[in-house]
Amino acid sequence: MILAGRPLLRASCSPPTVSQRRPFLSLGVSWTSVTKLGLHTKPRMPPCDFLPERSQSLSYNRVLEIHKQHLSPVATAYFQKPLLLHQGHMEWLFDSEGNRYLDFYSGVVTVSVGHCHPKVNAVAQKQLGLLWHTSALFFHPPIHEYAEKLSTLLPEPLKVIFLTNSGSEANDLAMLMARAHTNSTDIISFRGAYHGCSPYTLGLTNVASYKTKLPTGLSCKATMCPDVFRGPWGGSHCRDSPVQTVRKCSCAPDSCQAKDQYVEQFKDTLNTTVAKSIAGFFAEPIQGVNGVVQYPKGFLKEAFELVRERGGVCIADEVQTGFGRMGSHFWGFQTHDVLPDIVTMAKGIGNGFPMAAVVTTPEIAKSLAKHLFHFNTFGGGPLACAIGSAVLGVIKENCLQENSQEVGTYMLLKLAKLRDEFEIVGDVRGKGLMIGIEMVKDKTSRQPLPLEEINQIHEDCKDMGLLIGRGGIFYQTFRIAPPMCITKPEVDFAVEVLHSALIQHMERRAK
Incomplete structure (x- = not known):
């Protein structure tokens, strides 16, 4: 079985059709790999069978101007020159200039089955034509269908579900x-x-x-x-x-x-x-x-x-x-x-759509009901629940849990070789497709690598087409949590990028 060029792990998995894999194919629109940016080390980016639409939105400078004038002054954007993203497809992101990036952070561990997954998109579009919103004052089938599906995935007595937004x-x-x-x-x-x-x-x-x-x-x-x-x-x-x-x-x-x-x-x-x-x-x-x-x-x-x-x-x-x-x-x-x-x-529950849940026992749910009338205007809305059901379906049909186990273990073992090669890679850890790479001055002291050095390695990875996250008390840990549809060739590329970025860092240190 093949999913967009990727082998699956169970014969029961049903792959999407070619038309589902490429729903927005824009013939004649070109894109550029960021591996052409002139770095002396250029890992070869894996192929992608999707072409993005040409961006016709605000200019980059206008975006920066609006952001400065009207959005939160808290500095949260990654990179010296923040990315202006335009389109996403499965494990790939495209910026406003058409550059392609392998997304290994999933919008802060949120995109579970892939950006704009065709099945999830189709379900969302269908529900948009039926009913966007009602509240808990009125019943609608999507919430009951979703509650039943989610409850089967949790052990007894965790069977009472409260749907929220984050x-x-x-x-x-x-x-x-x-x-x-x-x-x-x-x-x-x-x-x-x-x-x-x-x-x-x-x-x-x-x-x-x-x-x-x-x-x-x-x-x-x-x-x-x-x-x-x-x-x-x-x-x-x-x-x-x-x-x-x-x-x-x-x-x-x-x-x-x-x-x-x-x-x-x-x-x-x-x-x-x-x-x-x-x-x-x-x-x-x-x-x-x-x-x-x-x-x-x-x-x-x-x-x-x-x-x-x-x-x-x-x-x-x-x-x-x-x-x-x-x-x-x-x-x-x-x-x-x-x-x-x-x-x-939350997060992966809706593949990026605002959705969350609390699941508890009937006993605890009754205790809450005795103390207050709990109501949520948007939690459990028709659109959210339809999307949530589609996400559960894709995880099962495309064996994404199994893929997380196989590809995640493969990646952890490859990253461990980087730890063995570089003194500044202090620790590699994680399980499945949730991985941390902790950077240190040296393995003996375990003191965090200085922030300016971390920032430069992070920038270098981005310039070679790989997006990874950051974490840790001192922002010293690279966080890797890609969409669960990634493949081993994409892992190979990501590890090559990290290796190249570490080599470049050591060369800068030696000067």
Whole structure:
């Protein structure tokens, strides 16, 4: 079976037709590969069977002018000269000048099945002609169809679904649920955690750049992140990844002493910084914004038990890890052999369409209903639910979870060779198609590579046609989370680009 030139893993997968793969073919429109930009090292970009439309929108200078005058003054754009993107197709993005880029960041881990996926596009267009919007005051089939499909993907008793619009909003609601159900207030999250940027969830988010002097979510307490690369304990047997840290430790393959040390730190938080009864504990199965940080095997299972002993509920934030991206499992929490009381999800749920959800037990849902009349104008709208159902269908039909496992493992092993070759590549980690490459001054000190050096490597990758993300407390980690439809030849190209960028960096250092 072939999907747009890519082999699939199961005979049951149904590939799209050629017309579905190339719905916007514009004959006579040319595009330019960014590998022609004159760098001395030029990895060959894989072919793409899609031609973008010619951009006829605002000029680049006019965009910069409007942005400066009317949009947020917070500097968030990547690169010295921000990209002005025009069109997307599957794993590819095209800028306003027709340059093509391989997208290995997916709009911050959001595009799950591919940019403008033809099946998702078709479903969205059909729903646009039927019904854009109603509210929860009126029933409509798409929400009920979607709720039934999503519920089958979660274990008992996680069967009650609240649909919202964003991950921050989902986590807001989950915080409220936890407090309503337990009649307690304190909630614990990890240092380095990112659970949203709304005033409420900022209390859970523990990354300095998101912190503020202004009052935000109260009664949120931070605990040590069990980071086996940068933390005080951990090493070569500790995490659930095809690639382990080169840092040595005294752990055995079946007995992680680092996990036990971090559990003691978690107990210390419970004994010193929260009330005797707590509302809950939030955890990303793998930390995203903090640079794809993985915990020791078995840690979350013990932490969940300790939280429940204090009367709290356990919340898995699957905003970045869910919907098959982990490869081995559909949900990140399943990789830790735990069962949360509440699961939040967003980003990949709608392949870039604003959509999110909170899934919980009937018992917790009833506790919330006793405290307030919960209503959401846009959450669970017809268009969002139709798109959400289409995304679930594509993940299954095109075996994208399996592709995440096979291609992600392939990429991790190739990236590990870069770590072995370059002293400044301190760690390669992750699972499926959620990968971090932590850059350091040297492997002994593990001190982060200076920001200006990170920025230049990032720019070099972009100039060769590869878009990757950034993360970590010091923005020292490259984040890789491509659409789940990518292929091994595209991974080969991405690794070649990273290798070339690192070579160029070492040449600059030597001058």
